[in-house]
Amino acid sequence: MKTAIKMTPVDKDERKKTEFASGDTVRVWSKIIEKGKTRLQAFEGLVLARKHGTETGATFTVRKISNGVGVERIFPLYSPNVGKIEVVKKNRTRRSKLYYIRTKAVKEISKKMKTAKVFPEQEIAESEEKSAE
Numbered sequence: 139m140k141t142a143i144k145m146t147p148v149d150k151d152e153r154k155k156t157e158f159a160s161g162d163t164v165r166v167w168s169k170i171i172e173k174g175k176t177r178l179q180a181f182e183g184l185v186l187a188r189k190h191g192t193e194t195g196a197t198f199t200v201r202k203i204s205n206g207v208g209v210e211r212i213f214p215l216y217s218p219n220v221g222k223i224e225v226v227k228k229n230r231t232r233r234s235k236l237y238y239i240r241t242k243a244v245k246e247i248s249k250k251m252k253t254a255k256v257f258p259e260q261e262i263a264e265s266e267e268k269s270a271e
Contacts, residue, residue, distance in 0.1 A: 161231035167221035187235045
């Protein structure tokens with residue numbers, strides 16, 4: 139059983155006018171098909187890179203942290219599956235590609251893990267008994 143996917147055309151002039159660069163926080167509304175119905179789902183995060191300018195094959199990479207895990211998605215700029223692109227926050231950066239943020243986030247997490255205190259099981263049990271009183 140084949141189902142036809144209905145794509146709506148994209149207004150290229152409108153997408154060209156959306157001005158965002160690397161470092162900006164954007165909310166991308168992507169179309170998702172579930173049980174024959176389409177809905178829009180938001181993906182909000184930091185733009186790491188924008189590639190190929192305003193060509194038809196232009197893409198941009200968005201990164202967010204979801205449940206402590208970094209998630210990246212690459213969106214085609216002129217895809218009919220992208221409903222709309224909202225710029226939430228503008229930031230000024232000195233670089234056009236922010237791939238170093240991947241390793242920076244890992245270093246920050248490892249620093250926090252070093253400073254976190256680890257309690258032996260006996261101390262945890264004693265502290266629970268004191269809080270129960």
